[in-house]
Amino acid sequence: MKKLDRREFVKLASVAGAGTLMPDPLKVFADAVDQLFGKPRQGQIEYVPKPVANAKFGMVIDLGKCIGCRRCMYACKLENNVPDTISPPYIMVFETEAATGAIGHYSSPEMMGKGSTLFYTKLRKDKWYMPVQCNHCDDAPCVQVCPTGASYKDPDGLVIIDYDKCIGCRYCMTACPYGARRFNWWEPHVPKDRINPLVPLRRHGVVEKCTFCVHRTRRGKFTRCVEVCPNKARTFGNFNDPDSEVRKLVRNERNFRLKEVLNTGPRIWYLTKPKEKHMQWYKPLPPPTNIRGIRQ
Ligand code: SF4
Ligand code: SF4
Ligand code: SF4
Incomplete structure (x- = not known):
């Protein structure tokens, strides 16, 4: 048998x-x-270290600094052994017309081609950019609907997938309001010389997404996307530390989170572009009354 x-x-x-x-x-x-x-196979234990005690991780993305270069997206793909067959990769960078707010395109097409990724080098007046990925929500709908417990929320804020428990039902993909999850339709093909040995390859039939670079951040490193951003648009840190850079950044009145009305408690905060003439169509949300008002 x-x-x-x-x-x-x-x-x-x-x-x-x-x-x-x-x-x-x-x-x-x-x-x-x-x-x-x-215990799970595939080196899940080594790949996913224990949650960091007394930490609550999160990220701040300053849209006033993002130049739409997509280095974060490409570096994430290499760091996490994301195969070319998964499109879009974990990060999508949306391009928007500054004057009208019309969404132009997101970052998938150039990632599918070979080496044609656009690398802008400075802010453009006529466009603005918005990178989107898993928000590691505090009340994550994907975790609530997962029938096997493969998707789970850890106390340090990270939402993780145990690939050995994932049965590929894709309930989580339907539940996620941010389109953050990807399904592995094929066996992963990552060229041998491109494989990061610290990250397991996910097999055909499971769901995957941004991990907040769990293999790095729980070992005291920044996420790869934060490391490579040339304009420091991204900041990662521990919200439980009152002196952390992320805590300082979210005090800025430009802060907002995606689809806050859904009460998913995203752990990525955005800062809108500073008010500019060509950005007048955009009305930022009112700032929170105080820092304790932010769910942690
Ligand atoms: S690397 Fe930084 S500037 Fe470039 S697209 Fe990503 S967030 Fe924006
Ligand atoms: S963004 Fe989507 S996949 Fe990520 S934790 Fe929230 S609901 Fe889950
Ligand atoms: S935190 Fe890591 S896994 Fe998530 S988007 Fe950034 S580089 Fe990719």
């Missing part, structure tokens, strides 16, 4: 459990998976 692996077991168990009156079928499945297969 063919031996089931962890993922196949979860898939079968999910189907078998549907329609029965078990008290908490999802918990039973998750416990059974852990008991049968022990």
